[in-house]
Amino acid sequence: MSSNPSAIRRPDPDRKQRIINAALDVIVEHGVQGTTHRRVAKAAGVPLGSMTYHFNGMDDLLHLAFTQVAHASSAAFVGRLAEAGNREEAIQALVDIIAGNIWSTPRTLLLSYELYAFAARKPALAAIMRDWMQASREALGCFFDPLTCRALDALVEGMGIHGSVDPAKLDRGQIEDIIRRLCTPHG
Amino acid sequence: MSSNPSAIRRPDPDRKQRIINAALDVIVEHGVQGTTHRRVAKAAGVPLGSMTYHFNGMDDLLHLAFTQVAHASSAAFVGRLAEAGNREEAIQALVDIIAGNIWSTPRTLLLSYELYAFAARKPALAAIMRDWMQASREALGCFFDPLTCRALDALVEGMGIHGSVDPAKLDRGQIEDIIRRLCTPHG
DNA sequence: TCATCTTGTGTACGAACGTACACATCGCGC
DNA sequence: GCGCGATGTGTACGTTCGTACACAAGATGA
Structure with missing residues (x-):
């Protein structure tokens, strides 16, 4: 037919x-x-x-899809941070981001895991992840020195992941406490 | 035949x-x-x-394999930390772990990504990941207070991931600097 | 109106997959 | 020696997959 x-x-x-x-x-x-x-x-x-x-095959589709994930995640992170006008507001923005309403939803996290694993075998996607990280780093760079930016960026990543696995959630005060330690110059 | x-x-x-x-x-x-x-x-x-x-099917095999990954990772982390006798040595151990010789080899990281994604859909593996995190947390607990343990644990995770993507590696001094900030009580 | 190009679709085919299962072989009690 | 579970293996079957490709249908310009 x-x-x-x-x-x-x-x-x-x-x-x-x-x-x-x-x-x-x-x-x-x-x-x-x-x-x-x-x-x-x-x-x-x-x-x-x-x-x-x-x-052009499944890889092409996955590539486009994951690229979109990376851009959306990056935009969400940078967008929230861009609302801050000074260090104090930036810290509050980071608390928001880590606490889970902005970035680390279960869906986003799961897609991130899949993306990391996928990108580990596709150089083109690894490049996109680097851009994503750099954008986050630059947004943080408006408020903090470079080393602190890296630390904060890594902390957001790590706490997002662990927060999704750990049943005992941290409250905003505890998250803020930790962030402030990182922002405080050594000593 | x-x-x-x-x-x-x-x-x-x-x-x-x-x-x-x-x-x-x-x-x-x-x-x-x-x-x-x-x-x-x-x-x-x-x-x-x-x-x-x-x-008993592919899922059974993957389950066993990933369980082994989790236990090996946990053992490597806890093992290195157990060599420390005090806070100072514990900090050096964390620097070692983050710097990449102990834990965050490309292979281990890649397997971790696959594990995270896999565990997000298999409750049994999520439980194993919780045990793994708890073991790390307890090992850290010998030297630091609970909130600091969570922060350090998340930092190790995040820096391991970002370190594998970021072309500009941090040196041991920078890593130590960041760790010390987290260990320093707020203020 | 009609030739033709672009856009989109249904189907068929070969390859690779998980799994079932009949069968071969070994170790061991008797 | 010799059955007889336990252990291990080769093959075949039905399913699902990605991809190719012939073809339908709207659009367009003469």
Whole structure:
């Protein structure tokens, strides 16, 4: 049956982006391991043929999807920090970020893990991660010296991860305490 | 040809462990995504049938392999820290750990990423990660107060990750500087 | 109106996968 | 010696995968 009446072609300019979003949903649910053309196609509500039409294989799709994750994460971090006008407000912004409402949602964290593992084998994505880190570092650089920026950046990363595993959450006061220690010049 | 002369059964008590080791090699090279029974069997030099004989499906094998990763990482961390007899030596141990010779080798880090992603979907492995974190926390607890332990633990995690991505490595003096800030009571 | 280009889709094919299972071989009690 | 569980292996089957490709349908310009 090659003349299927349901196969009406409809213009759909956002199709490619919708597929990428669907791919991220599939990654969250099944892992990179379980992300197949067929599953993504079903999740996006597009025919299987659309996959090879819009993307140059699964790696291409994953690359685009993870790039988007990196940019979104970076934008969320930098955006929140940009609201700060001085060191004190920057510290509050960092508390917000670590406490979990801005950046370290379960979905974002999970996608980050998948991204790290994926990027470890794809130099192109490693480069994107470097850009992401550099953007974070520069945003912090408005308020802190370079070494402190690195420490804060690493702390955000580590506390985000551990916070998602550890059942005993830290409260804002404790997080602030720790951040202030890092910001205080040695001594 | 059902009477294959090469199919001599030889006793091999370490076979199961060898398969697990091979599985980790395959994970490092191909990712969890590319870890299949056939590939692991070839890497371990065992017939395909051995996979289903020793393990209850791929998930079982991955579970055992990642459990081993977690225990090895934990042991390396705790072991190095146990050599310290006081706070000063503990700080030096942390510098060692972060600087990369003890814990954050590329292989270990990569396996950690895969583990995090895997554990996010398997509650049993999440429990193992909690144990791992708790063991680290307890080892640190001999020298520092609980909040400082959490901060140090998170810092080790974050700096290990960022250090593997960032081309500009920190030297031991800078790492020590940062650690000392965290250890210094607020003020 | 019609030739033609762009956009999109359904289907088929070969490869690789997990798993089941019949069978071979060994160690051991008798 | 000799059955007989326990241990280990080769192969075959059904499923799912990525990709190729012939073809349908709207758009466009003459």
